[in-house]
Amino acid sequence: MQISPVKIISLLFFVFSGFYLYHAYQIRVFAFDENAPFNAKTFPILLGYAGIFFSGLYIALPEKRPANVNLSVLDYKRTITLVVLMIIYGVTILKAGYFLSTSIFLVLSYITLGEKRWFWVFALSFPFVAIFMFLLHGLLDIYLRDPLLKYLGIIG
Amino acid sequence: MIEGILIGLNTALSIKNIIMVMIGCFAGTIIGMLPGLGPMTAIALMIPITYGFEPSTGLILMAGVYYGAVFGGSTSSILINAPGIPGTVATSFDGYPMAQQGKAGKALAIAAYSSFAGGTIAAIFLLFAAPSLSKVSLAFRSPDYFGLMILGLTAVSAFSAKGHFLKAMMMVVLGLMLASVGQDTLSDIPRFVFNNMNLADGISFVLVVMATFAMSEALSIIFKGSDPTQAAKQISLSKLGSIKLDKEETKKMVTTIPRSSIIGFIVGVLPGAGSTIASFLAYGMERNFVKDEEKQKFGKGSVNGLSAPETANNAACSGSFVPLLTLGIPGSGTTAVMLGALLGFGIQPGPRLYQTNPEIFWSVIMSMYIGMVILLILNLPLIPYIARILAVPRAFLIPLILFFSVTGIYLMSFNNFDIYLMIGIAVVATILRLYEFPMPPLILAFVLGGLMEENLRRSLLISDGSWAFLWDRPLTLCIMITILFIVFWQIYNSYFKKK
Numbered sequence: 001m002q003i004s005p006v007k008i009i010s011l012l013f014f015v016f017s018g019f020y021l022y023h024a025y026q027i028r029v030f031a032f033d034e035n036a037p038f039n040a041k042t043f044p045i046l047l048g049y050a051g052i053f054f055s056g057l058y059i060a061l062p063e064k065r066p067a068n069v070n071l072s073v074l075d076y077k078r079t080i081t082l083v084v085l086m087i088i089y090g091v092t093i094l095k096a097g098y099f100l101s102t103s104i105f106l107v108l109s110y111i112t113l114g115e116k117r118w119f120w121v122f123a124l125s126f127p128f129v130a131i132f133m134f135l136l137h138g139l140l141d142i143y144l145r146d147p148l149l150k151y152l153g154i155i156g
Numbered sequence: 157m158i159e160g161i162l163i164g165l166n167t168a169l170s171i172k173n174i175i176m177v178m179i180g181c182f183a184g185t186i187i188g189m190l191p192g193l194g195p196m197t198a199i200a201l202m203i204p205i206t207y208g209f210e211p212s213t214g215l216i217l218m219a220g221v222y223y224g225a226v227f228g229g230s231t232s233s234i235l236i237n238a239p240g241i242p243g244t245v246a247t248s249f250d251g252y253p254m255a256q257q258g259k260a261g262k263a264l265a266i267a268a269y270s271s272f273a274g275g276t277i278a279a280i281f282l283l284f285a286a287p288s289l290s291k292v293s294l295a296f297r298s299p300d301y302f303g304l305m306i307l308g309l310t311a312v313s314a315f316s317a318k319g320h321f322l323k324a325m326m327m328v329v330l331g332l333m334l335a336s337v338g339q340d341t342l343s344d345i346p347r348f349v350f351n352n353m354n355l356a357d358g359i360s361f362v363l364v365v366m367a368t369f370a371m372s373e374a375l376s377i378i379f380k381g382s383d384p385t386q387a388a389k390q391i392s393l394s395k396l397g398s399i400k401l402d403k404e405e406t407k408k409m410v411t412t413i414p415r416s417s418i419i420g421f422i423v424g425v426l427p428g429a430g431s432t433i434a435s436f437l438a439y440g441m442e443r444n445f446v447k448d449e450e451k452q453k454f455g456k457g458s459v460n461g462l463s464a465p466e467t468a469n470n471a472a473c474s475g476s477f478v479p480l481l482t483l484g485i486p487g488s489g490t491t492a493v494m495l496g497a498l499l500g501f502g503i504q505p506g507p508r509l510y511q512t513n514p515e516i517f518w519s520v521i522m523s524m525y526i527g528m529v530i531l532l533i534l535n536l537p538l539i540p541y542i543a544r545i546l547a548v549p550r551a552f553l554i555p556l557i558l559f560f561s562v563t564g565i566y567l568m569s570f571n572n573f574d575i576y577l578m579i580g581i582a583v584v585a586t587i588l589r590l591y592e593f594p595m596p597p598l599i600l601a602f603v604l605g606g607l608m609e610e611n612l613r614r615s616l617l618i619s620d621g622s623w624a625f626l627w628d629r630p631l632t633l634c635i636m637i638t639i640l641f642i643v644f645w646q647i648y649n650s651y652f653k654k655k
Contacts, residue, residue, distance in 0.1 A: 036617075038617055093572070102559060109555030
């Protein structure tokens with residue numbers, strides 16, 4: 001028997017709603033609020049039940065139009081690489097600074113997606129980020145934290 | 157009202173705001189042309205840029221992006237039969253056959269004039285409807301607002317995701333759950349924080365909208381191996397032909413535009429209906445209105461068939477601002493993003509907006525006219541050039557979207573945790589998109605979550621914990637009956653109706 005992926009997602013959402021409902025009941029409210037008509041846990045409890053109701057309904061009812069996804073044609077390699085690059089970008093952005101980490105992220109992403117025109121790979125990374133930073137920081141006065149450029153004395 | 161219009165004109169006609177409308181229309185057109193990247197992504201990408209702006213300027217920019225994206229969507233519908241957004245699907249029915257007959261320029265001109273006329277007529281309706289509805293909505297009480305919000309969420313789930321009602325409702329609940337993370341607004345009690353201080357203030361709206369739209373759309377494109385820029389490459393190669401219309405064609409448009417504007421505006425005002433339903437409805441009705449001879453041309457390059465959906469989808473865009481500006485309740489995913497941005501500016505839209513912040517209320521309405529004119533005179537002759545700019549390879553486009561998304565969050569918090577959370581939500585959203593779970597209901601629910609809880613709190617406190625507030629007032633009762641009707645009708649239609 002083959003179970004539809006959407007039913008599996010609904011089952012996961014059912015479990016998640018149960019988990020959410022359990023934690024909604026664990027929310028500690030003030031003693032004087034415990035028996036009030038509405039307190040901090042009333043709305044989350046309703047949401048937990050709503051989640052269980054709708055996901056349960058989807059699991060219980062027959063699927064009339066099951067989603068038809070051909071998993072074999074999906075590009076897992078590039079997608080996962082991009083996600084990993086974004087995580088590394090997130091890790092380095094505060095430590096290495098905005099300019100360096102963003103530029104390197106862009107270069108690696110372009111290469112991951114198969115770009116081989118090195119001039120454009122370079123032009124749309126380091127100079128592009130520098131111009132973007134100038135627009136935000138210099139013209140629009142939006143603060144950009146960059147310890148590296150600050151250390152080098154390029155930005156204040 | 158005259159004073160308000162003058163205030164609005166004064167604000168909208170400032171050099172800065174005109175430049176913003178131009179940038180918005182231009183950027184929106186480019187993003188709207190790319191199949192898969194709709195107005196919500198375009199607006200989401202603009203949010204970080206509006207941080208330093210005044211609220212009216214920020215909203216004017218986003219409204220420009222909205223109109224531009226709808227216009228851009230029509231362009232790809234006509235030229236390559238690949239609608240940039242669902243609201244322009246009906247445009248391709250007659251627009252694409254016209255382009256195949258070597259009349260692409262004419263089709264674009266009809267779309268542009270119809271969009272302009274539809275948007276302008278609807279903006280006039282908005283001018284009169286919004287203040288009147290604001291006065292009426294002052295009589296609304298918390299139970300009515302609570303009911304209206306549920307109605308909005310149910311309607312968006314029913315109409316935006318046809319045949320996937322339960323999936324959409326799960327997304328609604330997920331959006332409300334995400335909105336409940338963080339301190340309770342009244343008691344400051346932490347909820348679902350799990351001892352993580354990064355979650356104490358809740359999840360940022362910009363983070364959720366960037367993750368579920370910009371980032372997940374970009375990841376979906378890579379995941380599915382599709383190339384939205386392919387469309388632009390074809391456009392730049394095509395020969396557009398003349399953009400001049402003859403008397404006969406103009407005459408046909410003159411009869412179509414008024415009725416399609418009315419349909420579009422009314423459908424746009426209704427929660428959840430939006431430009432997609434407006435355009436299909438206008439197309440269908442126009443087919444019934446025209447003579448038999450013209451009816452035969454529908455689907456083969458009819459002027460009426462192209463003009464009707466184009467007029468209606470732009471009129472619906474203006475109409476969708478009515479519930480946002482007057483009730484503070486967005487009727488669509490796109491206006492939900494705008495509401496989120498407004499709340500970020502510290503402005504609460506609602507019946508008192510046009511009294512407390514007349515410059516915002518009126519400048520947005522006035523900027524719509526300016527936006528329409530700019531779209532007409534700037535974009536129509538520039539389409540072939542915009543198409544060339546668009547021939548940016550996917551390998552550059554996707555990383556740039558991801559970069560803008562991460563930058564948006566980085567600028568807000570300078571916190572790594574928010575970036576990881578955004579990536580996590582984007583990955584989940586990408587998988588959900590693959591199995592046709594719609595994202596607009598999630599965003600609408602996330603934006604309305606706090607307001608819904610607040611109105612439920614007030615209603616329950618006033619009624620001393622009794623749920624009778626749901627049927628005590630005739631207005632609330634009507635709203636609740638409509639909600640129940642939509643829910644049962646959708647479930648019956650999806651699961652029990654014999655086809």
